[in-house]
Amino acid sequence: MLEPRYLTGKKAEIDQFIDQFDTFLFDCDGVLWSGDHLFPGTAEVLDKLRSQGKRLVFVTNNSTKSRADYKKKFDKLGIPCKEEEVFGSSYSAAIYISRILRLAPPKNKVFVLGESGIEHELASEGVPFVGGTSPSLRRDIEPEDFGSIADGSALDPDVGAVLLGLDFHVNYLKLSHAFAYLQRGARFLATNVDSTLPAAHSLFPGAGSVGAPVVKAYGAEPVAFGKPSQAMMDAIEGKFQLDRKRTCMVGDRLNTDIQFGIEGGLGGTLMVLTGVSKKDEFLSEGSPVVPSAWVDKLGDLLG
Amino acid sequence: MLEPRYLTGKKAEIDQFIDQFDTFLFDCDGVLWSGDHLFPGTAEVLDKLRSQGKRLVFVTNNSTKSRADYKKKFDKLGIPCKEEEVFGSSYSAAIYISRILRLAPPKNKVFVLGESGIEHELASEGVPFVGGTSPSLRRDIEPEDFGSIADGSALDPDVGAVLLGLDFHVNYLKLSHAFAYLQRGARFLATNVDSTLPAAHSLFPGAGSVGAPVVKAYGAEPVAFGKPSQAMMDAIEGKFQLDRKRTCMVGDRLNTDIQFGIEGGLGGTLMVLTGVSKKDEFLSEGSPVVPSAWVDKLGDLLG
Numbered sequence: 001m002l003e004p005r006y007l008t009g010k011k012a013e014i015d016q017f018i019d020q021f022d023t024f025l026f027d028c029d030g031v032l033w034s035g036d037h038l039f040p041g042t043a044e045v046l047d048k049l050r051s052q053g054k055r056l057v058f059v060t061n062n063s064t065k066s067r068a069d070y071k072k073k074f075d076k077l078g079i080p081c082k083e084e085e086v087f088g089s090s091y092s093a094a095i096y097i098s099r100i101l102r103l104a105p106p107k108n109k110v111f112v113l114g115e116s117g118i119e120h121e122l123a124s125e126g127v128p129f130v131g132g133t134s135p136s137l138r139r140d141i142e143p144e145d146f147g148s149i150a151d152g153s154a155l156d157p158d159v160g161a162v163l164l165g166l167d168f169h170v171n172y173l174k175l176s177h178a179f180a181y182l183q184r185g186a187r188f189l190a191t192n193v194d195s196t197l198p199a200a201h202s203l204f205p206g207a208g209s210v211g212a213p214v215v216k217a218y219g220a221e222p223v224a225f226g227k228p229s230q231a232m233m234d235a236i237e238g239k240f241q242l243d244r245k246r247t248c249m250v251g252d253r254l255n256t257d258i259q260f261g262i263e264g265g266l267g268g269t270l271m272v273l274t275g276v277s278k279k280d281e282f283l284s285e286g287s288p289v290v291p292s293a294w295v296d297k298l299g300d301l302l303g
Numbered sequence: 304m305l306e307p308r309y310l311t312g313k314k315a316e317i318d319q320f321i322d323q324f325d326t327f328l329f330d331c332d333g334v335l336w337s338g339d340h341l342f343p344g345t346a347e348v349l350d351k352l353r354s355q356g357k358r359l360v361f362v363t364n365n366s367t368k369s370r371a372d373y374k375k376k377f378d379k380l381g382i383p384c385k386e387e388e389v390f391g392s393s394y395s396a397a398i399y400i401s402r403i404l405r406l407a408p409p410k411n412k413v414f415v416l417g418e419s420g421i422e423h424e425l426a427s428e429g430v431p432f433v434g435g436t437s438p439s440l441r442r443d444i445e446p447e448d449f450g451s452i453a454d455g456s457a458l459d460p461d462v463g464a465v466l467l468g469l470d471f472h473v474n475y476l477k478l479s480h481a482f483a484y485l486q487r488g489a490r491f492l493a494t495n496v497d498s499t500l501p502a503a504h505s506l507f508p509g510a511g512s513v514g515a516p517v518v519k520a521y522g523a524e525p526v527a528f529g530k531p532s533q534a535m536m537d538a539i540e541g542k543f544q545l546d547r548k549r550t551c552m553v554g555d556r557l558n559t560d561i562q563f564g565i566e567g568g569l570g571g572t573l574m575v576l577t578g579v580s581k582k583d584e585f586l587s588e589g590s591p592v593v594p595s596a597w598v599d600k601l602g603d604l605l606g
Contacts, residue, residue, distance in 0.1 A: 146338065150504055169474075175473075195519050195520050206520065209515075210475070213508045213512040217507075
């Protein structure tokens with residue numbers, strides 16, 4: 001296996017690395033920022049790449065935000081960004097449901113476990129949905145709910161799919177609804193299956209963990225759209241008409257970002273150490289996923 | 304593999320089967336009742352066995368109820384039962400923590416994901432705990448919680464173990480606390496890992512599903528006490544001084560109840576079809592878990 005190149009502090013090697021690519025796919029959390037903390041040098045690195053004519057795509061597994069929400073986050077942090085440059089797992093799921101799955105009406109509603117970002121992206125593709133942020137499900141389960149879920153009277157007969165995403169308002173009532181729809185034959189989808197969510201310089205339960213009760217109860221895995229799923233790479237390629245060999249994926253997670261780039265046959269992958277994975281994980285003998293290059297932090301690309 | 308004996312409608316075979324045993328371990332939900340619905344014949348069968356001098360033990364993975372709660376459930380349904388005859392996964396976990404794990408003070412508190420049943424059993428063994436039904440954690444996570452969980456200021460420094468059980472009030476805040484304690488080195492325990500909970504003639508997410516987010520985020524399995532864990536069989540044997548060869552496990556789930564009895568080396572296992580598992584599962588060629596006998600419903604033991 002090729003040793004990854006360490007670029008921090010090596011200006012000539014950095015320039016040579018960047019010259020290989022026309023497009024950079026960026027993971028966001030753990031790469032550009034952590035939670036609400038913008039890493040030093042992020043804006044300058046993006047400026048440098050744009051000034052060299054590089055195309056930037058911000059690829060995120062965060063399902064709680066729509067592309068419009070994500071653009072707002074960039075604005076707030078003072079980083080220039082266009083909504084079209086954002087590609088999220090919710091958008092990827094919405095495209096799949098509307099253009100590939102094409103559920104036949106009337107049984108074409110999607111039960112959502114997640115926040116408003118998923119709802120906005122489904123709406124943008126004209127996909128009807130229930131659940132999600134509906135206040136009717138933001139409550140404790142009551143004894144009578146067991147009966148009405150079991151006999152279906154509490155359920156929407158037009159639900160044909162369950163879509164799991166990160167839901168900060170997850171509760172037993174929503175989990176029971178999702179499980180009941182699956183037992184009645186609904187298709188099983190997830191925006192992404194990230195086990196953890198980086199925040200406040202620590203780790204919290206990610207979308208894959210929040211939805212794990214439904215997976216465990218039902219006993220089958222959902223079709224997932226976030227990195228490293230190649231369904232997402234195909235959708236990105238289709239939308240941006242990119243040359244994979246002239247594209248580089250930049251990320252902080254070996255088993256999502258870097259694996260996503262390698263499996264997608266991209267020309268390169270660049271690892272930063274400001275997020276989840278540690279350098280020992282890819283420098284150690286026999287590591288299953290190894291980036292083509294790495295820097296301590298994104299700002300090091302300024303040289 | 305031995306074909307299981309079908310006893311329904313065969314009075315002589317039933318009597319012969321019962322004669323083999325001094326003690327019957329009963330699973331409850333799906334065997335004696337389903338939710339709040341008592342199966343016909345349950346009280347009569349228990350009476351018949353008691354009148355023949357059999358010892359009865361009610362072994363339940365339901366972690367939401369203490370032994371005292373369970374006794375109340377028997378009372379309400381009109382079935383005679385003594386608190387000492389009940390053996391639950393919460394009690395089993397409490398015994399393990401207090402008598403085997405023996406966490407050294409002051410770091411001997413247990414963070415509970417679960418209902419009051421777990422709290423009562425921990426209290427009965429003198430184990431200090433936090434979390435559980437505390438109103439302070441029955442709320443949505445707020446942006447500032449991420450920081451205070453990450454820096455530990457929201458956490459109790461004396462927590463040395465996390466105990467997962469069935470929590471009908473699970474939320475992201477509790478899951479984040481449990482995950483944070485584990486990242487800080489807490490021991491990882493679960494009352495049981497049942498994927499589903501039978502209720503209202505249907506299936507709902509069980510303790511193993513409700514706790515799955517913590518397992519997935521942390522990336523390791525807890526030590527579990529419910530059936531089929533033999534930690535529970537050892538505890539039952541210790542308490543009741545039973546002769547395993549003269550003991551029969553009665554249950555509705557192959558992969559918990561029946562496996563529990565087989566792995567425990569009991570003299571027999573009896574399957575009923577009023578719960579989770581279907582007869583096709585153990586009658587089909589190559590089934591990994593096969594009971595020694597089966598009836599359609601417990602009441603069939605009346606002959």
